[in-house]
Amino acid sequence: MVNAGDAPPILDFSAFYSGDAHAKQKLVDDVRNCCLHNGFFQITGHPVPSELQRRIMHWNKKFFNLSLEEKMKMDKGTSNSWNRGYELLKSQILEEGTLPELKEGYYIGDEIPKTHPYFINKKLNSGPNMWPSASVLPGVEDFKATAMAYYHQVVALAKDILKVLALTLDLEESWFDEFTTGAIATMRLLHYPTQPADSPEKLTRGIGAHTDFGTITLLLQDTVPGLQVYDYATKEWLDVAPTEGAFVVNLGNLMMRWSNDKYVSNLHRVINVSGRERYSIPVFFSGNPDFVVECLPNCRKEGEVPKYGPITAEQAVLGGYADSYGRAERFKKDAEGKGKEGQGVVAGVGVAAT
Ligand SMILES: O=C(O)CCC(=O)C(=O)O
Ligand SMILES: [Fe+2]
DSSP states (O other): OOOTTOOOOEEEGGGGTSOOHHHHHHHHHHHHHHHHHTSEEEEESOSSOHHHHHHHHHHHHHHHTSOHHHHHTTBTTTSOSSSOEEEOTTOOOOSTTSOOOSOEEEEEEOOOOTTSHHHHTTOTTOSOOOOOOTTTSTTHHHHHHHHHHHHHHHHHHHHHHHHHHHHHTTOOTTTTHHHHTTOEEEEEEEEEOOOOTTSOTTTOOSEEEEOOSSSEEEEEEOSOOOEEEEETTTTEEEEOOOOTTOEEEEEOHHHHHHTTTSSOOOOEEEOOOSSSOEEEEEEEEEEOTTOEEOOOTTSSOTTOOOSSOOEEHHHHHHHHHHHHHHHHHHHHHHHHHHTSSOOOOOOSOOOOOO
């Protein structure tokens, strides 16, 4: 059981592959409890090799060590229109009323050539990745190979987690297979610099309180803490402790909507007061962009009308994008107008992410 005030539990996902029906059922029951509670859990015992996790984290750090000038050549705002590449520090405000976020990012996805129907039809985040050149980042070929191997393994794991989610709803394990075929997922390398000592404590965020847009998110943290999940019952922020080799799994807004709000896409945030640089890597699994999401079976009572109408996965995910970036733009304009940074009070929370 997960109770109010409990941090997300660490579940051993090897039960899914073990052939031990009892252990597998226990895993399904534990995952269901988490989905009903706050939509967060951690998993160990998954098939993604720890060596691959270490290598991608190593490249994460090396990437952000590049000069700002080099990173800006891959700027995701100006170098392409399909949301790949570098995102400058302070580009987002996910929590209304807080300061632009102390994080920089780098977006990677499936390597989609310009001849691919997803590129031609401008599907969500679809196109070629933006990589640094070898003269700028020696060993970049290894970075690419590591990033893509990692990406594909995590996407495969996301599909296995969706099999478990199907079982939590008493559906066939294969229930999400059509949705996961041709799925889009986006990974972002993240770097949270140390928070300057003089930054206003109440307004400073690595990433402001938000919920994720997609279906599920699989997050790798390094050893530096900072991620917190909101607990509505106790009105407290719970630390999600970095656990070696583990993925933090959380449900996104698409899954909450799909389940008729039975399952929870929960608020979370990062505040890096550790005095150390923090690195993390979320992979946001959106699903097949054209799949029509409509109240899942076993998520409403007989005869009850679903809360939400049908929507494609792509539309559901796109819905939140504009909000968070628009907010950062408005903030900058406002600050320029007032001639200084740091106006505003913490008011409400954003429903946004990637
Ligand atoms: O860096 C983290 O620990 C969390 C990142 C996150 O919540 C996000 O990118 O949506
Ligand atoms: Fe998030």
